Amino acid sequence: EAGVTQSPRYAVLQEGQAVSFWCDPISGHDTLYWYQQPRDQGPQLLVYFRDEAVIDNSQLPSDRFSAVRPKGTNSTLKIQSAKQGDTATYLCASSRDWGANYAEQFFGPGTRLTVL
Amino acid sequence: GDSVTQTEGLVTLTEGLPVMLNCTYQTIYSNPFLFWYVHYLNESPRLLLKSSTDNKRTEHQGFHATLHKSSSSFHLQKSSAQLSDSALYYCALRTGANTGKLTFGHGTILRVHP
Secondary structure (H helix, E strand, O other): OOOOEEEOOEEEEOOOOOEEEEEEOOOOOOEEEEEEEOOOOOOEEEEEEEOOEEEEOOOOOOOOEEEEOOOOOOEEEEEOOOOHHHOEEEEEEEEOOOOOOOOOOEEOOOEEEEEO | OOEEEEOOOEEEEEOOOOEEEOEEEEOOOOOOEEEEEEEOOOOOOEEEEEOOOOOOEEEEOOEEEEOEOOOOEOOEEEOOOOHHHOEEEEEEEEOOOOOOOOEEOOOEEEEEEO
């Protein structure tokens, strides 16, 4: 079974530039998560979807960040105008049945973003 | 809000010695679910252990942990460290079936040397 895949693996931007991250979850996983992980911190949930519907995006900075999962499979996270504070690793994860108590989240390798 | 606190920073051990990585949590939810994720260099983070009912030990790959609601803890232990255990370990909290959100601690680096 293929794991969660993400691209690109690295991105370096100047402040004000836009960037998109792409995630392909494990086949059959209905739930997809995006996390932001600043250096020396744990992952912090930004948004998650069940199929194409957003379940919770309360932690997504809505003025510059957006996330979609139009067909309930792949997903794109976009930063409209990057700031130095966005420098972090962006992790995508997927799971079956997010409502199950012990639903295991499977993580991708992440995209390491540096904003200069 | 919910939070998870782990042993700070780096833990260095000699091979063969016991491992204990601390994890405590704060939540108002009475039935939390706790997880340990392990992140090896150049790999993706993956699930190592998940909690069971209160005061029940769970084990996987030689590691074990017990959820103690009385002390809000879920410490990770292993009787004898191996070189291959060197990795970054995260403790994570899920507060119930009505959310898929995991709240992670900052992570603890375990380095095992010969």
